[in-house]
Amino acid sequence: MPPEPGVDVFEAQRPRLLRLAYRMLGSSSEAEDVVQEAWLRWDRQAQAEIGEPAAWLTRVVSRLCLDMMKSARSRRESYPGIWLPEPLVEAEDDDLRADNLTLTLMLALERLSPLERAAFLLHDVFGQPLDEVAAVVERSPEAARQLARRARAHVRVDQLRYPVAxxxxxxxxxxxxxxxxxxxxxxxxxxxxxxxxxxxxxxxxxxxxxxxxxxxxxxxxxxxxxxxxxxxxxxxxxxxxxxxxxxxxxxxxxxxxxxxxxxxxxxxxxxxxxxxxxxxxxxxx
The missing domain is CATH 3.10.450.50 (Nuclear Transport Factor 2; Chain: A,)
Known part of the structure; x- marks a missing residue:
């Protein structure tokens, strides 16, 4: 039996959603949990009423991540010793470089508030328009722009250099x-x-x-x-x-x-x- 159209739509977005969730959370296992929850919500949704599935799914995943980031920050404050993101080992054919982030920049993102991190990742890294970013962080487009600008200023010194082959x-x-x-x-x-x-x-x-x-x-x-x-x-x-x-x-x-x-x-x-x-x-x- 061929897959339902909604499954194909979601699976086409899954790699990007996993990258976004990982960049937001610094944990592959938590990213997978978030994307699985997004799938359940997508499966329950009247999909024909969603005009832009990619934007809808991005919004759902981002909001789920924001909810998780609140508790993650408190856990990291009591983490024994140094906290590093879960290492994301890349296969040669992975498209992870599409988001142009390194472990160094991932650590720089830890200095940001959850809303700043979301605005920076969505707008600067994943190319979402400001009105979509504003919908995710539940702020005006101008406020979303300010969040991204503040985040950019904090991480500028850690921007990716020319990648090593x-x-x-x-x-x-x-x-x-x-x-x-x-x-x-x-x-x-x-x-x-x-x-x-x-x-x-x-x-x-x-x-x-x-x-x-x-x-x-x-x-x-x-x-x-x-x-x-x-x-x-x-x-x-x-x-x-x-x-x-x-x-x-x-x-x-x-x-x-x-x-x-x-x-x-x-x-x-x-x-x-x-x-x-x-x-x-x-x-x-």
Missing amino acids: RDEGENIVRAFFEACRVGDAEALSRMLAEGVTLQSDGGGKVLAYPNLIRGSKRMLRLLLGHASKYGSGMRFERFVMIDGLPGFVSAMGGQVQTTALDTEGGKITAIYITRNPEKLARVVH
Whole structure:
């Protein structure tokens, strides 16, 4: 039996809706829950009365996300250690780059209020007209414009730089991992930018650095100490692109983690390590 027309319409929108929900929430599992709820509402709706299904579905998903973001903010305030978005590992044929965001910018979005984040994502990233944005945030078009403008000012310094090609990113990633594994101080010194930072998310469930680490000298001491203690047990699983950044999946003593590297001018400027098992289910399986 062929699918109902309403199913085809929804399925055509599903990838975009999932991207939007993930960018709003920073969690793939929560994004899937939101899109599933949107499907249930779509299925109950008199679809013939909806003039623009894409706009209707965008509005529903965005409002569901706004409701979830209120509780998410309070959960993150009590989150043990550093919170990072759930790593979104991209297949080579994924169209995630269509929204032109990286993990770095995702973290910058955390500084915004829920309404600012929604306005910025809908208008600047997903290209929704201001009247649609206004309908989602339940403000006037001018107020929606102001929300997007304020958000833009907050995240401007974190805008996406020219993206690293997959092959170039893989070369950087493999060289970095090997230098970390064997404790190659000279190689690491060449790779690390002076102001390099490291953030590590263990979610209070596994060991992770509880605070941001900054500076090449401090980073070098940390990485060399880690190599001396754990290097022989480190295993490179595979190269991946994580939210637009080159990265890798690795394991040590049965603990899986992802590492994403932000780079500029051939130097590593930021390192993002996710070790929280709850955020790695889609990476492991």
